[in-house]
Amino acid sequence: xxxxxxxxxxxxxxxxxxxxxxxxxxxxxxxxxxxxxxxxxxxxxxxxxxxxxxxxxxxxxxxxxxxxxxxxxxxxxxxxxxxxxxxxxxxxxxxxxxxxxxxxxxxxxxxxxxxxxxxxxxxxxxxxxxxxxxxxxxxxxxxxxxxxxxxxxxxxxxxxxxxxxxxxxxxxxxxxxxxxxxxxxxxxxxxxxxxxxxxxxxxxxxxxxxxxxxxxxxxxxxxxxxxxxxxxxxxxxxxxxxxxxxxxxxxxxxxxxxxxxxxxxxxxxxxxxxxxxxxxxxxxxxxxxxxxxxxxxxxxxxxxxxxxxxxxxxxxxxxxxxxxxxxxxxxxxxxxxxxxxxxxxxxxxxxxxxxxxxxxxxxxxxxxxxxxxxxxxxxxxxxxxxxxxxxxxxxxxxxxxxxxxxxxxxxxxxxxxxxxxxxxxxxxxxxxxxxxxxxxxxxxxxxxxxxxxxxxxxxxxxxxxxxxxxxxxxxxxxxxxxxxxxxxxxxxxxxxxxxxxxxxxxxxxxxxxxxxxxxxxxxxxxxxxxxxxxxxxxxxxxxxxxxxxxxxxxxxxxxxxxxxxxxxxxxxxxxxxxxxxxxxxxxxxxxxxxxxxxxxxxxxxxxxxxxxxxxxxxxxxxxxxxxxxxxxxxxxxxxxxxxxx
Numbered sequence: 322x323x324x325x326x327x328x329x330x331x332x333x334x335x336x337x338x339x340x341x342x343x344x345x346x347x348x349x350x351x352x353x354x355x356x357x358x359x360x361x362x363x364x365x366x367x368x369x370x371x372x373x374x375x376x377x378x379x380x381x382x383x384x385x386x387x388x389x390x391x392x393x394x395x396x397x398x399x400x401x402x403x404x405x406x407x408x409x410x411x412x413x414x415x416x417x418x419x420x421x422x423x424x425x426x427x428x429x430x431x432x433x434x435x436x437x438x439x440x441x442x443x444x445x446x447x448x449x450x451x452x453x454x455x456x457x458x459x460x461x462x463x464x465x466x467x468x469x470x471x472x473x474x475x476x477x478x479x480x481x482x483x484x485x486x487x488x489x490x491x492x493x494x495x496x497x498x499x500x501x502x503x504x505x506x507x508x509x510x511x512x513x514x515x516x517x518x519x520x521x522x523x524x525x526x527x528x529x530x531x532x533x534x535x536x537x538x539x540x541x542x543x544x545x546x547x548x549x550x551x552x553x554x555x556x557x558x559x560x561x562x563x564x565x566x567x568x569x570x571x572x573x574x575x576x577x578x579x580x581x582x583x584x585x586x587x588x589x590x591x592x593x594x595x596x597x598x599x600x601x602x603x604x605x606x607x608x609x610x611x612x613x614x615x616x617x618x619x620x621x622x623x624x625x626x627x628x629x630x631x632x633x634x635x636x637x638x639x640x641x642x643x644x645x646x647x648x649x650x651x652x653x654x655x656x657x658x659x660x661x662x663x664x665x666x667x668x669x670x671x672x673x674x675x676x677x678x679x680x681x682x683x684x685x686x687x688x689x690x691x692x693x694x695x696x697x698x699x700x701x702x703x704x705x706x707x708x709x710x711x712x713x714x715x716x717x718x719x720x721x722x723x724x725x726x727x728x729x730x731x732x733x734x735x736x737x738x739x740x741x742x743x744x745x746x747x748x749x750x751x752x753x754x755x756x757x758x759x760x761x762x763x764x765x766x767x768x769x770x771x772x773x774x775x776x777x778x779x780x781x782x783x784x785x786x787x788x789x790x791x792x793x794x795x796x797x798x799x800x801x802x803x804x805x806x807x808x809x810x811x812x813x814x815x816x817x818x819x820x821x822x823x824x825x826x827x828x829x830x831x832x833x834x835x836x837x838x839x840x841x842x843x844x845x846x847x848x849x850x851x852x853x854x855x856x857x858x859x860x861x862x863x864x865x866x867x868x869x870x871x872x873x874x875x876x877x878x879x880x881x882x883x884x885x886x887x888x889x890x891x892x893x894x895x896x897x898x899x900x901x902x903x904x905x906x907x908x909x910x911x912x913x914x915x916x917x918x919x920x921x922x923x924x925x926x927x928x929x930x931x932x933x934x935x936x937x938x939x940x941x942x943x944x945x946x947x948x949x950x951x952x953x954x955x956x957x958x959x960x961x962x963x964x965x966x
Contacts, residue, residue, distance in 0.1 A: 353399065360394030361387075368393065370507045454513060456484050460877060461533040461572075463519035463557055465489035465496065466541050467846055468577070468747060470503040471870030477508035478627035479878045484511040488519050488528045520556035531568045535877035536561060540600070541771050551583040555590045562592040573880045575873055581605075581737050582770055586626075593666065596876050596883035603872070603890045604844070604865045605737035611842045611861040613720035614899040616932050618842070618861035619939045620958055621897075625871035630942045633697045634661050634881045636689045638700065646680035648690075649918060650704040655694035656918075656942050658927050658960050661881055662688045667747065674884045676895045677960050680922045691885055693929060693942050710919040712912060715925040717904025722746035722778075723754035723802030727839070729787045729824060730809030731756035731763070731878050736770045738807075739780060746777040753801075755783045757790060757811050786812075787824045790831070798837035804828065806843045808865060818850045826859045832858060899932060899956040906951065917957050 367373060369385045380389050426660075450788055460476060462469065469487065476483055489496065496514050500506050517524035517589070519538070530536065532759035538552045538561075558576050574595040578587045581601045588925045591597055611617045623629045640648045640657075649657060659676035662685075674691060684690070692699055722745045728738070742752060756763065760782035767780070785792025787809070798804075806824055808817050821843060832838065845851060851862055872890075877882045888894045905920035905928075906912050914928065921928035930941040940947065941958065949955075 357394045361390040362392045417542040453527045457532045458534045459484040461536045462487045464539040468866045468870040473505045486513045488515045533572045535573040540577045540579040558590040562594045577874045600869045601734045601737045605734045611742040613841045634689045635697045645682045655699040656693040657690045659691035660688045673879045710908040710916040712910045713920045725751045725801045727801045727804045728754045730807035731811040743775045743778045748777045750778045752780045756832030773806040801839045803840045808844045902951040902955045929958040932956045
């Protein structure tokens with residue numbers, strides 16, 4: 322019975338509120354009457370008793386009964402200012418006083434309500450990100466993906482205290498929570514979030530695109546159309562490339578293209594005014610380089626980490642009119658790897674670069690040096706006599722793709738990886754691709770994108786869940802020299818790295834049972850998961866989001882790095898490679914970095930460091946006084962011309 326009464330009462334209250342003002346006013350009157358009547362029952366509990374005779378707040382001037390009790394109870398319920406002082410007035414005056422007091426209370430309530438509503442609307446506007454941005458010189462990030470967190474980390478290291486405005490179609494609360502979970506809100510940055518569509522002119526105006534110092538466009542990870550996430554990026558690029566209302570100098574415009582097949586469309590949309598980074602091309606190239614050069618991932622990890630050695634550009638007047646060979650021994654803490662200059666293209670001044678120039682290349686006065694260093698400026702002192710190594714050795718061959726490679730997983734980079742493998746492999750190389758994709762659908766997808774048949778590699782498509790043991794029943798792990806685990810997006814799981822870890826656990830168990838020991842390359846998305854790979858027999862870890870986000874952030878702050886990364890991480894051109902020590906110096910002899918630099922120069926290469934096999938240590942841009950006794954398993958890190966056979 323009590324429960325039914327409570328439900329009935331709740332229903333009546335809900336209906337009253339559903340009628341808006343009329344229902345709420347009736348409910349208000351009923352509530353005032355009921356509470357006033359309840360308050361009048363104080364008469365039976367000594368309201369006018371002698372013990373309360375001295376209380377000034379209890380009226381006694383009319384009848385010490387119904388009327389005085391009603392007045393006292395009404396005053397306690399309504400608390401109308403001024404009305405309580407009308408006690409004893411004639412009924413018409415009391416009626417006026419009651420009406421005016423209630424109306425005064427209503428006017429005050431309306432004022433408070435208006436202020437409260439305005440504040441709520443303002444807060445809601447801020448939560449929705451609808452207010453315009455009035456910043457100047459900020460970094461504007463357009464779009465949303467997991468790379469955002471790495472981009473923010475890089476920006477915080479490159480320029481602490483920067484203001485970063487993010488415009489994305491996600492809700493503000495969702496972005497705030499994601500940034501909080503990933504620790505981005507603790508970075509030394511001022512982060513301003515706005516919700517909106519980046520390919521809309523009004524939205525770009527709202528985030529002060531015309532006053533930004535640099536603009537970064539990231540490709541969203543998920544999109545159902547053929548272009549992938551690049552569809553929104555290309556539309557945004559078209560707007561930015563056509564923009565003419567810049568307040569001052571045009572900002573540095575950088576955009577990520579997720580799929581290589583969209584590169585041509587993106588270049589048309591960019592009109593030569595933007596730095597384009599094809600993430601599929603970059604990641605596929607690095608993965609294949611790691612297949613050919615075990616241990617190379619550590620080099621890229623240092624190059625793209627917020628700290629450590631990186632690529633820098635500096636003008637050094639003392640190096641002008643000298644050859645690359647002459648100056649290469651004059652830097653105690655840097656390695657010159659190329660030259661950069663500016664060239665006029667139409668009405669615009671563009672950055673250009675050349676990596677791994679010939680040792681006899683003469684440096685012009687208007688050219689800058691591209692340096693591998695911890696930072697700039699770097700010191701230079703004119704070297705004395707030309708250095709000559711006594712332990713130099715000739716010979717050597719470039720790294721090759723192993724005869725059998727097992728690719729596990731599926732993502733948008735598969736096509737680019739196969740093309741890159743075909744370019745470096747010897748004829749007859751076998752690639753086995755295990756994924757949850759239907760073999761016929763996977764084969765058809767790759768063939769549709771190919772403009773020519775793969776010449777050097779044959780691809781066998783196998784269907785199966787890489788996490789399950791049964792998927793490996795037809796696979797002999799001992800027959801593969803290399804296993805590559807891709808960040809598998811085909812399963813639809815939200816945590817792709819978690820799936821990669823589960824697959825690694827399965828492989829670790831199978832390797833223990835079969836005594837297989839292939840070189841293992843793993844692609845991760847989040848660098849925080851790298852530490853979880855300990856003990857799982859992983860040789861190279863490529864954190865794809867870190868590589869792309871580092872380029873986006875670094876180019877945004879140093880536009881001159883755009884053509885440098887484009888040459889280093891695009892198909893063809895130069896590459897970073899790990900070569901056997903025996904191709905450069907005599908095994909077992911005392912070796913300094915200058916010995917390696919001299920030997921590399923004879924091969925038209927540039928030595929960057931050394932990787933010791935026993936300790937697993939990488940010495941990139943090492944201290945010049947260090948010396949090693951290197952053996953057959955050690956490797957020299959060089960910048961060399963990429964050879965395609």
